[in-house]
Amino acid sequence: MVSPGERCAPEVAPPRSTMKTLSDIPFSVLDLAPICQGGTAAQSFRNTLDLAKRAEQWGYQRYWVAEHHGIPGVASAATAVLIGQIAAGTSAIRVGSGGIMLPNHAPLVIAEQFGTLAALFPGRIDLGLGRAPGGDHRTARALRRNFGADTFPQDLEELRGYFRPGGPGNGVHAVPGEGLDVPVWLLGSSDFSARLAAQLGLPFAFASHFAPDYMHEALALYRRYFEPSKTLAEPHVMVGVNAVAADTHDEAHRLFTSVQQAFLNLVRGTPGLLPPPVESMDGQWSPLERAHVERMTLCSAVGSPDVVQRGLEAIAESTGADELIVTGQIYDHAARLRSFELVAGTQRRNCGSE
Template structure:
């Protein structure tokens, strides 16, 4: 079985608020820990009505206090929004509080639109080389070799760094630095196969990693029946359509027949965005996830389930883990 992990956006659902969403995230992390998911990551997004994990390190500190064994981390921190020293201090603090449990995934997208990016950075002046330089600088703070400037806490701590991406840029950088690579196939699968190929072919071993390690994002919404799972999935469908039209919303309740109401072009866009998905009963999800794994050969899957009802979301992750753990049927003699 390919190891499974969870990516949580701490969804703010219609009629709720960020506080409840973050408490739900902690509850989900405890649930994931009991089900033996590998790790629990949260993602940095800004100016999004339906996402509560903007202050990712703070959210992770809360999740860490509510769990005891599962790895927790960022999937990811959008490094252009921050000085590398600040990130080193934040995740050094997390590692000091929860030793041996912290991951740090780094991305170069803003995690928002240009207006919010400008509000965080004050300017958008950058070049193609800045992100790699920032990654190397950040790694230097953990090693303690950036001269007089030191990350305390952070210096001397072993915090695995991951490169995130949805294009060949991240694949090439992860390969060059010898770091594990996480591809955002759960919402941008277009270049997945080419990026995996580039990363594996160009990988150079490092102190952190001796061979390539690929994690792929994957949507999984599992319920007792295909029909129920497909209904639950209409919440994330609505959210994606709103986001793509420049109007991010709180996660709405399921809407029967939603996709059938969309124009053909919008339906095609949704199918493409959500092509890396398992949506259905446990049997259906087991088959769909097996087909995806057979095609892509990942080392790990990072599963996300944007489900309106929190109890249904907990159940989805439980049914998924139970489904993939089932032994393969014996061949008849």
């Protein structure tokens, strides 16, 4: 069987100057704070903090949580609150959002929240921003001030202005926030944020862990149109990857069925709690549903450590990524910890320290 990661290849390879070996690429964690069947949000938060502490020990560079709303199996709706809990429970790893959905909030509120986090945990907070709702339209309408109006570029400029010394010049000040160094990332699954990140000279993260279709096109556009800024002298790309590792190939694929079932439920419009793994997905989906789920999870590395390493290497080579951010929706917490430990080990194996 070919690993999904080994199929996640571009039509046109990235410039050779962008290619790095796996040992040169920092690994980070993207956590959706999954609520498992039979579990609770409180248990999810305990598991998140436990994983964050261990991720710090295993050498991961960042620990990001994502804003979602109205999804039974995702507990990270109050993203800034959870970031504060994670940062308080760790000591060095960068903690941030992957991402905050900017259209859901007044820019001043985000500036104050992340200004507070940056004041509490100097040099450790990242602000990743997206323009998707992070939930269904009914939930988005309940969250947003002006539902349907796409003012993302203007809101982004206002938000960034609150972090500048003196503020954005509109007489409104973010306290805390003003004058603090809070790195801003743009996140996306299409070319919109790629072009905007390039125009503003910001780092860009692509959501290839669930929407890989336009990944190579978006990354190429970002690199082609990138304009150096005070933030970045050259493009900086992070790529999302589903990674599930276990001591045996078969066990990893069994664990991955929780991910596949979760995506299948999304495809069917019936999102729920993270289900336990099954021995086989045969009979669980129709051929059309299987094709849809496999397309959504194309950027995945699943298997024994050797197989996962090859999958991550293939994704890194095909994208020229500067960083990989790994997510793994695994039902059993101990198995999830073991998976992230093994994934971290693939980078050390690559640089010959094991």
